Amino acid sequence: MGKFNGKVVLVTGGNRNTGLDIVEKFAREGAKVFMCGSSEASTAKGAAELKARGIDGIISQACDISDAVQVKSLFDTIEREAGRLDILVNNAANQGLGHGGPLEMKPEMFYDVFKTNVVGGFQVTQMACNRFFMKQESRGVVVFLSSNTAMRAIRNRTAYCASKGAINSMVRALALDLAPLGIRVNCCAPGYIYTERWDALDPAKAARRRLNCPLRKEAKGSDIANVVAFLASDDSANMTGEIVTCDAGCSCQHMPEDVDV
Numbered sequence: 069m070g071k072f073n074g075k076v077v078l079v080t081g082g083n084r085n086t087g088l089d090i091v092e093k094f095a096r097e098g099a100k101v102f103m104c105g106s107s108e109a110s111t112a113k114g115a116a117e118l119k120a121r122g123i124d125g126i127i128s129q130a131c132d133i134s135d136a137v138q139v140k141s142l143f144d145t146i147e148r149e150a151g152r153l154d155i156l157v158n159n160a161a162n163q164g165l166g167h168g169g170p171l172e173m174k175p176e177m178f179y180d181v182f183k184t185n186v187v188g189g190f191q192v193t194q195m196a197c198n199r200f201f202m203k204q205e206s207r208g209v210v211v212f213l214s215s216n217t218a219m220r221a222i223r224n225r226t227a228y229c230a231s232k233g234a235i236n237s238m239v240r241a242l243a244l245d246l247a248p249l250g251i252r253v254n255c256c257a258p259g260y261i262y263t264e265r266w267d268a269l270d271p272a273k274a275a276r277r278r279l280n281c282p283l284r285k286e287a288k289g290s291d292i293a294n295v296v297a298f299l300a301s302d303d304s305a306n307m308t309g310e311i312v313t314c315d316a317g318c319s320c321q322h323m324p325e326d327v328d329v
């Protein structure tokens with residue numbers, strides 16, 4: 069018997085990297101899972117990857133979460149195919165890569181990052197609450213993905229770091245307003261996660277990144293999926309408004325080992 073038997077879950081950005089592992093976790097634990105990427109092609113690629121992992125029954129639909137019309141259409145599909153939703157995982161993110169430093173980046177880029185990471189996450193959450201959670205006796209649970217860069221910045225990622233800080237604040241604000249209604253909102257703040265982007269890294273850079281982690285390793289997608297599953301389950305029934313860091317100890321150190329002399 070899976071931990072999420074009978075539950076209906078939506079994972080945004082569930083079509084690649086960490087999102088795929090989150091979808092896999094819920095599906096293997098018995099949930100009916102819906103997932104979206106931002107485009108038809110990327111969503112279809114993710115659906116094929118899940119099939120290749122031996123996971124059947126995932127319902128996928130492309131949805132740019134910054135577009136209210138596409139979000140409504142995704143929720144129409146959930147209504148038609150499942151008639152309920154129990155868990156929302158706001159995983160999709162615009163990484164805000166390649167915009168340059170704060171003196172060069174175009175303000176429109178900043179807006180693009182916020183439009184997905186903050187406004188997108190908000191409008192999907194609002195729709196989940198109004199369309200489903202508030203009509204269900206058991207209500208529902210929301211889990212956001214932010215980042216340890218919300219607390220400690222990384223270079224040339226101003227918009228991304230700011231958007232993740234905004235997510236942390238939004239999680240606390242939503243948690244306060246939704247707690248009396250029986251809806252919990254929590255957040256996992258990862259550090260380094262192994263993704264396909266690591267394959268393009270110079271091995272020396274990857275090694276240096278690992279040395280930056282007190283546990284000497286980046287997270288696997290499944291490590292993050294386990295934290296998300298905990299926050300989505302009754303095991304965390306008395307938690308709301310929490311930001312749970314999962315970063316191999318990076319945030320607890322003042323300086324990495326080779327600098328701490």
Ligand SMILES: NC(=O)c1ccc[n+]([C@@H]2O[C@H](COP(=O)([O-])OP(=O)(O)OC[C@H]3O[C@@H](n4cnc5c(N)ncnc54)[C@H](OP(=O)(O)O)[C@@H]3O)[C@@H](O)[C@H]2O)c1
Nearest residue numbers: 081085086105106107110132133160161213215258260261
């Ligand atoms: N990787 C890390 O080291 C790291 C560290 C800290 C926090 N995080 C956070 O953890 C989460 C997962 O990270 P990741 O590295 O696995 O993510 P990723 O590889 O950058 O993938 C991002 C996902 O979000 C989707 N997405 C982007 N914009 C979207 C939009 N407008 N509408 C719908 N979907 C959209 C992408 O879909 P497409 O394929 O269609 O683009 C993709 O599935 C993110 O929230 C990220 O910020 C990651």
